[in-house]
Amino acid sequence: MCKVIAIANQKGGVGKTTTAVNLGIGLARKGKKVLLIDADPQGSMTVSLGYDHPDELEVTLSTVMLKILNDGNDCEISVEEGILHHAEGVDLMPANLELSALEVYLVNAIARESILKLYVNAVRAKYDYIIIDCMPSLGMMTINALTAADSVLIPVQTAYLPVNGLQQLISTINKVKRQLNRKLKIEGIVMTMVDFRTVYARDIFEKIHLTYSDSVGTFETYIPISVKAAETSAEGKSIFEHCGSGKVAIAYGELTKELLEHEGE
Ligand SMILES: Nc1ncnc2c1ncn2[C@@H]1O[C@H](COP(=O)(O)OP(=O)(O)OP(=O)(O)O)[C@@H](O)[C@H]1O
Numbered sequence: 216m217c218k219v220i221a222i223a224n225q226k227g228g229v230g231k232t233t234t235a236v237n238l239g240i241g242l243a244r245k246g247k248k249v250l251l252i253d254a255d256p257q258g259s260m261t262v263s264l265g266y267d268h269p270d271e272l273e274v275t276l277s278t279v280m281l282k283i284l285n286d287g288n289d290c291e292i293s294v295e296e297g298i299l300h301h302a303e304g305v306d307l308m309p310a311n312l313e314l315s316a317l318e319v320y321l322v323n324a325i326a327r328e329s330i331l332k333l334y335v336n337a338v339r340a341k342y343d344y345i346i347i348d349c350m351p352s353l354g355m356m357t358i359n360a361l362t363a364a365d366s367v368l369i370p371v372q373t374a375y376l377p378v379n380g381l382q383q384l385i386s387t388i389n390k391v392k393r394q395l396n397r398k399l400k401i402e403g404i405v406m407t408m409v410d411f412r413t414v415y416a417r418d419i420f421e422k423i424h425l426t427y428s429d430s431v432g433t434f435e436t437y438i439p440i441s442v443k444a445a446e447t448s449a450e451g452k453s454i455f456e457h458c459g460s461g462k463v464a465i466a467y468g469e470l471t472k473e474l475l476e477h478e479g480e
Pocket of ligand 1: 226227228229230231232233234255257259349350351407408409438439440441442444445446447448463
């Protein structure tokens, strides 16, 4: 059975794309069939998988979502439509700037929160995992991702205390759960770009564990800060290919295992 995971945090630059890509490829390396969906008009996931000019792609997420918007339940989506196949064994539904226009268009649409879900439902039989990289906002695209997902994984950067932002995100998730997607769960918080050399980061790390490990859930695995990880986004490949023996590759390998343990694997 396919599991759909949204990687969400309305704060920008906290490691959503890096986590989505490396968790997705981590799962593919464990033999899982994985689809990555870029739900961010910046197209960061598309670029970080080596598609350097997302604006030149003919079919992207906005194309298929627009088709669904126009044709409703009668819409026939081919499972292969717009899908790119990455050398490291994952599929990608890319995104580009057109997704911004689509988000504006969504605001007045019927069943506007469920358009991405209709797409996900059309393709999910083919995959074990679908991972959605959300944009840094709590707007209509993120609500669509939360409505389509089975769970949300929340990357949090330990460089500042994110209490207000996290509370807002958790309350949005709870609202979606009550009104649009009763089965939605929080997979857990993953701390990213952790730099234990600073007292500040150690302090935030402990506070997040204390505040959220019982209520929301925190992953035991954390992702350390590393120049190698920062370099990977320009390489078009995963951290496993770029620096397989490094601490960030090891951490994403552990995160993948921890996620699989959530499924009892
Ligand atoms: N473990 C890490 N160590 C060092 N740099 C990292 C690490 N993880 C991610 N980065 C870098 O931090 C920046 C932000 O990461 P990323 O793009 O994954 O965040 P994001 O939350 O998806 O951003 P946005 O909100 O803009 O979509 C990128 O330049 C990325 O290469």
